[in-house]
Amino acid sequence: MQRRVAITGMGAVTPVGNDVASTWGSLKAGQSGIGRITTFPVEGYPVRIGGMVKDFDVARFLPDQRLKRHLSRVAGFAIGATSEALADAGVEKATYAPHERGIAMGGSVGRPELQDLADMIHRQHSTEGRELFRQSPSSVILRNQNTGVAAMAIVTESQGPVVNVSTACSGSAHAIGEAYRRIQEGEAKLMISGGCDSLTTYLDVLGFSLLGALTTAYNDDPTRASRPFDAERSGFVLGEGAVVVILEDWEAARARKARIHAEVVGYGSSLNAYRITDAPPDGRGPTLAMANALKESGLRADQVDYVVAHGTSTPGNDICETAAIKSVFGKDAYRLAISSPKSMTGHLTSGAGALNLLAAVCAMRDAVVSPTINLDHPDPKLDLDYVPNKARPMRVRAALSNALAFGGTNAALVVRHPEFEALQ
Amino acid sequence: MRRVVITGIGLVTPLGVGTEETWRALIEGKSGVGPLKGYSVTTLRTQLGAEIPGFAPQNFVANRKVLRKMTRTDQFALVGATLAVKDSGLKIAEQDGERVGLYAGSNKEVSDLMYMREALLAARGQDGTADFHRFGASAGTIYPLFYVEGLQAASLFFISEAYGIKGANTYFAGTAESGATAIGSAYRALRRGEVDVAVAGGYDDAVSWWHMTKMDALGLMTDRNDLGAAACRPYDRNRTGMVMGEGAAFFVIEEREAAAKRGARMYAEITGYGSGHDAYKLLTPHPEGRGLALAMRAALREAGSAPDAIGYVASHGSGTRLGDASEARAIRSVFGASTEGLAASSVKPATGHLVAGAGALNVAVAALALHHQVVPPTLNLEALDPVCQMDWVPGKARETRFDQALALARGLEGENVALAVRAVRA
Numbered sequence: 001m002q003r004r005v006a007i008t009g010m011g012a013v014t015p016v017g018n019d020v021a022s023t024w025g026s027l028k029a030g031q032s033g034i035g036r037i038t039t040f041p042v043e044g045y046p047v048r049i050g051g052m053v054k055d056f057d058v059a060r061f062l063p064d065q066r067l068k069r070h071l072s073r074v075a076g077f078a079i080g081a082t083s084e085a086l087a088d089a090g091v092e093k094a095t096y097a098p099h100e101r102g103i104a105m106g107g108s109v110g111r112p113e114l115q116d117l118a119d120m121i122h123r124q125h126s127t128e129g130r131e132l133f134r135q136s137p138s139s140v141i142l143r144n145q146n147t148g149v150a151a152m153a154i155v156t157e158s159q160g161p162v163v164n165v166s167t168a169c170s171g172s173a174h175a176i177g178e179a180y181r182r183i184q185e186g187e188a189k190l191m192i193s194g195g196c197d198s199l200t201t202y203l204d205v206l207g208f209s210l211l212g213a214l215t216t217a218y219n220d221d222p223t224r225a226s227r228p229f230d231a232e233r234s235g236f237v238l239g240e241g242a243v244v245v246i247l248e249d250w251e252a253a254r255a256r257k258a259r260i261h262a263e264v265v266g267y268g269s270s271l272n273a274y275r276i277t278d279a280p281p282d283g284r285g286p287t288l289a290m291a292n293a294l295k296e297s298g299l300r301a302d303q304v305d306y307v308v309a310h311g312t313s314t315p316g317n318d319i320c321e322t323a324a325i326k327s328v329f330g331k332d333a334y335r336l337a338i339s340s341p342k343s344m345t346g347h348l349t350s351g352a353g354a355l356n357l358l359a360a361v362c363a364m365r366d367a368v369v370s371p372t373i374n375l376d377h378p379d380p381k382l383d384l385d386y387v388p389n390k391a392r393p394m395r396v397r398a399a400l401s402n403a404l405a406f407g408g409t410n411a412a413l414v415v416r417h418p419e420f421e422a423l424q
Numbered sequence: 425m426r427r428v429v430i431t432g433i434g435l436v437t438p439l440g441v442g443t444e445e446t447w448r449a450l451i452e453g454k455s456g457v458g459p460l461k462g463y464s465v466t467t468l469r470t471q472l473g474a475e476i477p478g479f480a481p482q483n484f485v486a487n488r489k490v491l492r493k494m495t496r497t498d499q500f501a502l503v504g505a506t507l508a509v510k511d512s513g514l515k516i517a518e519q520d521g522e523r524v525g526l527y528a529g530s531n532k533e534v535s536d537l538m539y540m541r542e543a544l545l546a547a548r549g550q551d552g553t554a555d556f557h558r559f560g561a562s563a564g565t566i567y568p569l570f571y572v573e574g575l576q577a578a579s580l581f582f583i584s585e586a587y588g589i590k591g592a593n594t595y596f597a598g599t600a601e602s603g604a605t606a607i608g609s610a611y612r613a614l615r616r617g618e619v620d621v622a623v624a625g626g627y628d629d630a631v632s633w634w635h636m637t638k639m640d641a642l643g644l645m646t647d648r649n650d651l652g653a654a655a656c657r658p659y660d661r662n663r664t665g666m667v668m669g670e671g672a673a674f675f676v677i678e679e680r681e682a683a684a685k686r687g688a689r690m691y692a693e694i695t696g697y698g699s700g701h702d703a704y705k706l707l708t709p710h711p712e713g714r715g716l717a718l719a720m721r722a723a724l725r726e727a728g729s730a731p732d733a734i735g736y737v738a739s740h741g742s743g744t745r746l747g748d749a750s751e752a753r754a755i756r757s758v759f760g761a762s763t764e765g766l767a768a769s770s771v772k773p774a775t776g777h778l779v780a781g782a783g784a785l786n787v788a789v790a791a792l793a794l795h796h797q798v799v800p801p802t803l804n805l806e807a808l809d810p811v812c813q814m815d816w817v818p819g820k821a822r823e824t825r826f827d828q829a830l831a832l833a834r835g836l837e838g839e840n841v842a843l844a845v846r847a848v849r850a
Contacts, residue, residue: 045560070706099700099718109533109576109597114547118554120637121537121544131467132633137641141706143533146598150837153703159715161699162839163605166576166597174594181612187699187722202556206563207571269592271526273584276493276572288522288590292618408581409593 002184005264006253007415009089009246010358011081011194015051015239015345019084024362027370028391032223032344034237039073040114040202047214049222050200051239051346053077067151070141072110075148077242078196082152089246090258091190093157102160102188103152104179105244106171106195106350110143111203152192160188166350169310170269171195172243173353173403173411177267179247180413189249194354196242204238211277213314213406214238226347227374228311228340229318229386236312239346243354245361262361265299265398266414268292276407279316283324286310289410290328290400297414299398301332303424304414306369306399308356309386311340312347317404322382337394339387343373353403357413360399364417368393397423428614429683429690429848432512432676433788434504434625437775438474438669441484441503443511446775447792450800451821455653455774457667463633470645472655473631474669474776487586493573494582496670497532497629500781501579502586504672505623509587512676513688514621521590525619527610528579528595529602529626531780534634535574539567583623591619600740601699602626604783604833604841607675608697611843614677625674626784630777632670639668642707644744644836656777657804658741658770659748659812666742669776673784680848692791695729695828696844698722704838709746713754716740716840720758720830727828727844732762734844735826736799738786740834741770741816742777747834752812767824769817773803783833787843790829794847798823 012019015033016026026033034051042048058076061083062068071079120133141147149164161182165175172195179193199208208214215235218225226237253260270292272285279285294301307329310321326333341359342348348355363369368391375388398416417423435442438456439449449456456474465471481499482488484506491499509516516524537544543566547559572578577595584590592613596602603626610624629635639645646665648655656667683690700718702710724731737755741748756763771789778785793799798821805818826847833841 041556044557046563067706098703102699102701107597112534114544114556114559115554117537117540118544118548118559119552121541122548122552125541125545130464132464132637134467135637135641137643140638140641144837146835146837146839147706150701150703150706150839153701153838154705157703159701159703159718162701163699164597164602165594167580167593167595168575168577178594178609181609181616185612185616202559204571206560206566207574210563210566210568211571269594270522271580271584271590271593273521273581273588273590276575276578276581285590292592405577407575407577408584409577409595 003186004250005180005183006248006250006260007245007262007264007361008248008253008258008260009085011084011244012358013053013056013077013080014241015053018056027341027344027359028368030371030373030389032373034222034225034346037200039200045205046209046216047205048219049225050237053241063155070147071151072142074196074198075151078105078148079152079155081242081244082192085244085246091246095256096189098157098159100160100189101158102182102191103149103158103162104175104191104193105149106165106175107145108166108197108199108350109145111201112143114202156192167409168405168407169349169352170403170405170409170411171350173413174269176354176357176413177269177411180264180267183247183249189252191247192244193247194244195351197348197350198240199349200238200240224374226313226343228313228343228372229379229382230375231377231379233313233315236314237346239348241348241351243351243358245357260418262364262415263418264413265416266293266297269411272408274408279320279404281319283320283327286321286324286404286410287327289412290324293412293414294328301329304398304400305337305396306360306363307336307338308360308399308401309338309340310402310404311342313342318382321404322384325384333384337369337387337392338384339370339372341370353411356401360401360415364396364399367395425615426617427680428611428677428694429680430675430692430791431678431683431688431690432508433691434507434511434674435788436500436504437671438476439775442507450771450774451798453801453803453820455803457653457656457776460631468636468640469647470640471649472667475631476670490582495535495573497530497627498579498582500672501528501627502582504625504627504674505583508674508676514676516587519621521588523591523620524589525592525610525613525622526580526584526589527593527606527622527624529598529606529780531599531628532576535570539570598839599779599835600782600833601835601839601841602780604787604843607784607787608841608843610677611694611697614679620679622677623674625672626781627672628778628780629670630668630779654804656743656773658743658772658802659809659816660805661807661809663743663748665744666777669778671778672781673788690848691795692845693848694843695846696723696727698726699841702838706837709750711750713750715838716751716754716834717757719840719842723830723842723844729828729844731759734828734830736793736829737768738789738831739768739770740832742772749811752814763814767799767815767817769800769802771800783841786831786833790831790845794829794845797825
């Protein structure tokens with residue numbers, strides 16, 4: 001017997017707000033959080049803009065300040081979002097036994113400091129390979145992405161399953177899927193799940209630039225740079241942040257009279273096995289992930305009202321995803337509201353899938369769908385309803401949330417309204 | 425619920441590239457640990473490791489061109505998966521790729537840094553200060569695909585491309601627990617019916633200069649370079665730390681009925697998966713191994729097995745003072761009176777610590793031990809530490825009759841995984 005899974009809490013630290021209320025408020029208002037990258041001196045780099053988190057300090061979320069020196073920027077975001085999500089869920093430490101609580105996060109390994117890399121290579125070069133530069137323990141611990149997750153486990157006293165997923169842009173959707181499975185299977189009663197990333201580093205900006213994946217056309221007009229599904233889209237914009245949801249065993253959540261935001265009813269993941277850097281134009285990989293998630297949900301295509309698109313604003317992704325939505329939803333594809341929060345936040349990479357899920361849940365809760373901004377010039381090849389530029393009040397009975405990754409992995413999640421039956 | 429069996433094992437270890445080669449060496453008590461030869465180690469505190477001598481992936485992989493786009497660690501993964509598929513006898517490319525899953529775990533961090541050599545040297549000024557602007561201005565010297573090569577989950581792409589795998593998947597980042605988690609998640613997906621076949625495993629290149637300079641910084645490795653192959657001494661009173669190794673352990677798992685129908689060799693049935701986190705301190709295991717105890721209890725519960733039904737534990741035993749002691753306490757707390765009569769052993773003195781490959785390798789050890797009814801020894805265990813009191817099968821392999829085993833994996837930051845396996849009898 002598979003257990004049902006509720007979403008009872010949410011937390012967010014994003015380029016458009018340092019909590020859920022401000023993040024969702026900005027998304028609804030169509031407000032962009034994209035500006036100049038502040039994590040390294042960008043002069044001379046082909047890309048100088050990104051969705052940056054502003055004025056965030058993890059200190060107030062830490063019971064033990066000694067942890068702080070081991071936490072990277074992104075681990076701090078994750079701990080902030082976790083604290084908010086647990087408070088939102090009304091979960092206290094006594095609600096469940098430590099082994100009934102687990103964590104599943106999507107993220108990336110931290111990048112080495114430029115100074116460290118330069119010193120390493122210089123040492124090897126100047127000694128003709130005879131000597132190696134010593135890495136410092138603090139830099140090793142800081143880069144280790146499991147440090148952040150272990151810190152979450154310590155702070156929240158979670159002794160159940162703890163997993164860390166790194167499938168790039170689909171990371172948090174995979175992680176939430178894994179968390180969902182662990183509650184379905186009875187392995188945990190509560191999972192803290194989501195994703196966090198901060199790829200606005202010199203290394204990632206350069207790496208993505210060399211692949212031509214980032215837009216270079218809007219360095220002086222950052223809020224217009226991310227334009228999913230627009231004819232003038234020319235690449236994605238990096239963003240950073242963390243989004244965390246609390247997944248809970250449905251019956252246990254009901255028993256403690258928790259407010260249930262939504263029910264997770266389907267998850268599917270797939271591989272393109274196509275090209276490592278490109279999405280298949282016919283959308284077949286994403287089609288399989290979405291179709292499997294929808295099948296598991298038991299919902300018909302006409303019962304889903306909203307698709308939170310991966311919509312990266314690259315020429316290829318938006319074509320691939322549109323094709324996939326059409327294959328899965330058939331004629332209902334034209335009825336669906338589809339929108340991409342990345343138009344406002346940039347691409348939170350490993351955090352993107354969780355941000356999309358947040359947009360889906362908030363849309364259901366408040367009966368309003370956030371827009372795709374900067375959609376000024378419709379692309380004739382992209383003929384679905386992407387909710388251009390203005391939020392749309394509408395009833396959302398169920399929603400599908402997409403995440404498609406560089407490297408060819410895809411993950412889709414289906415959520416439905418807690419009173420889905422009554423809405424029929 | 426469907427039942428899940430292991431039908432293919434692909435091992436790439438310092439003892440041999442091949443499952444049989446590795447297993448034979450383990451049973452014969454050989455060790456792959458010795459002075460590192462791949463690069464100059466004079467500035468490292470620990471100069472020992474277990475390397476795969478003359479690793480030649482082109483001898484195993486049909487599409488040799490693709491190897492040039494891969495890091496050494498991803499090559500381990502592709503070769504491991506290739507060996508597992510071959511070993512299973514399953515024509516995986518003829519299967520419906522949408523019903524085949526792929527789960528992997530590793531600790532990959534970077535691409536080959538030599539691609540950035542010119543730019544990094546240019547970034548460093550006369551006074552030694554690295555400058556972002558100078559680095560960016562030298563971007564033209566960098567191999568443009570370095571970033572693709574560095575992708576953490578790149579192995580998922582290369583394995584899926586080689587075998588047309590399109591189904592459920594995940595890549596777990598971490599240390600020993602990550603490969604074991606991959607196998608656990610694959611087993612669950614198969615049991616649930618999300619896929620019919622899955623390829624799963626773990627891999628790592630822990631003896632690369634990059635990882636060695638990291639591990640050297642953390643101080644968890646032995647400094648007894650003088651001991652050579654005898655330096656890694658799990659559960660021994662004179663243990664002084666880990667020795668790293670490199671390689672991969674991959675599996676093909678299938679639904680039991682389907683495997684039986686095609687006459688597949690079934691090494692073992694996977695019957696339980698459990699995990700638990702110490703949630704104690706960064707990099708320090710809980711003294712009682714509480715996360716590990718939780719993981720073992722959960723795996724036993726799912727398997728429906730009483731502790732006294734378990735004949736063998738493929739243990740984590742990495743040779744650290746705190747790790748080994750806490751593992752022994754956790755095992756004793758779970759097995760109670762039945763600890764008496766339980767055999768357990770760690771293969772790390774033989775293979776080195778494969779880090780993200782270590783948990784997956786232990787699953788292979790447990791399955792092969794069941795299949796052959798012989799358990800490999802814990803090498804270098806000469807003076808048992810009373811704190812670690814248990815039967816660790818010291819020194820020599822042992823033939824024994826048993827039906828069920830556990831495989832353990834412990835991550836560096838407190839993650840623990842246990843998998844339960846059972847012999848398949850006709």
